[in-house]
Amino acid sequence: MNIVVLGPGAIGALWASHLKSSGHNVSLWGRSSTEQTVIQLDDSPEQSFPNQNAQALHEADLLLVTVKVWQVKSAFTPLLSSISKDCIIVFMHNGMGAVDELKAELSPFPVLLATTTHGALKTSSSKVSHTGKGATQIGPYNAQGARCEFITEVLNHSLPSVQWNSDIEKALWQKLAINCAINPLTAIEQCNNGQLAESRYQASLAAVIQEVTSVIQAEEITLSYDELHKTVAVVIEATKTNYSSMRQDIFYQRKSEIDFITGYLLKTAKRHHINTPENDKLYQAIKQIESSWINHD
Missing domain, CATH: 3.40.50.720 (NAD(P)-binding Rossmann-like Domain)
Incomplete structure (x- = not known):
């Protein structure tokens, strides 16, 4: 071809x-x-x-x-x-x-x-x-x-x-859930994926995944909290030495994908009138880091 x-x-x-x-x-x-x-x-x-x-x-x-x-x-x-x-x-x-x-x-x-x-x-x-x-x-x-x-x-x-x-939308939402859980946290903490297995991150991860699950189910996609939580844990372990793309972008002061990951989740949540405080907090933290470079420059 x-x-x-x-x-x-x-x-x-x-x-x-x-x-x-x-x-x-x-x-x-x-x-x-x-x-x-x-x-x-x-x-x-x-x-x-x-x-x-x-x-x-x-x-x-x-x-x-x-x-x-x-x-x-x-x-x-x-x-x-x-x-x-x-x-x-x-x-x-x-x-x-x-x-x-x-x-x-x-x-x-x-x-x-x-x-x-x-x-x-x-x-x-x-x-x-x-x-x-x-x-x-x-x-x-x-x-x-x-x-x-x-x-x-x-x-x-x-x-x-x-x-x-043929149901690629479900696969994309599952990937979005993984990205919402791993990318902003690793970027804010400047850590590799494996460090998110530490106990201090579990409450934040659980809250992110719970909010994402609510939005996914409102979109009439059949993914449960338990499935997503397990998948995120498996990815954290499988990629434990890797740095997420968002961590790399923030480290090198490059524009991140936050608007199309957590930002997309927040927009969809708003449409369904779902509160997403944990994802919102992470979104604002990344946007604040990005705007600090612009203001600094």
């Missing part, structure tokens, strides 16, 4: 490398205007990819969007007029709400949503490390996307395991 990866950060570079290694024709669309971009995955040989190639974009069968959630609209919109209406668009990012902002523009295309638990870290501009093997779920955003289940096999052949999930 002709594949373009929009946003070759850690996860984008990981997928680009695996897709190219399995025989696909892969191009990148990154911020750099250089014609070629080099990626070296772990100890594998370097791979060279065309970058910002208009012809490759026009001929793309698949556009994999892996930019940060808050960059989705600004990165994707300028490319709209260059993409074939047959091109399958896959959005793979943390957080929720960004794709909904583009619903009208996306209506002609087959659109899929994906969530992955693979871990990746960019250690330099060209080097990426696969820090944790995981699984990817993918499912339809619209009716055209529902006809594209075959893409699961394409992706699974490149970076397993990939599963089709």
Whole structure:
């Protein structure tokens, strides 16, 4: 397939490398205007990819969007007029709400949503490390996307395991719950995920998960508090040495994904008239840290 990866950060570079290694024709669309971009995955040989190639974009069968959630609209919109209406668009990012902002523009295309638990870290501009093997779920955003289940096999052949999930909304909410629990706390405390297993964090985690459960159930999605609490505990243990993306963003004074993680939860809670004091407290704490850089600058 002709594949373009929009946003070759850690996860984008990981997928680009695996897709190219399995025989696909892969191009990148990154911020750099250089014609070629080099990626070296772990100890594998370097791979060279065309970058910002208009012809490759026009001929793309698949556009994999892996930019940060808050960059989705600004990165994707300028490319709209260059993409074939047959091109399958896959959005793979943390957080929720960004794709909904583009619903009208996306209506002609087959659109899929994906969530992955693979871990990746960019250690330099060209080097990426696969820090944790995981699984990817993918499912339809619209009716055209529902006809594209075959893409699961394409992706699974490149970076397993990939599963089709016709109820992708449930999987995305589950991922949002994990992110609401882990990301803001690790960013505020500047700790790795494993430290959240300490007793001093349990009351906050329980409150966050309870509030998220109330919102999820108001959205008529069947996930219980016990399920989510157990899942969060499993993720904390499985990723105990990892730093969350939000912790990294706050550490390096970069804009975080808080508006599309906890912020999305708060908006949805408000719609259902549900109080979420613990999530609200964490949201305000992250926003305060971010605004302190702006004020300091």
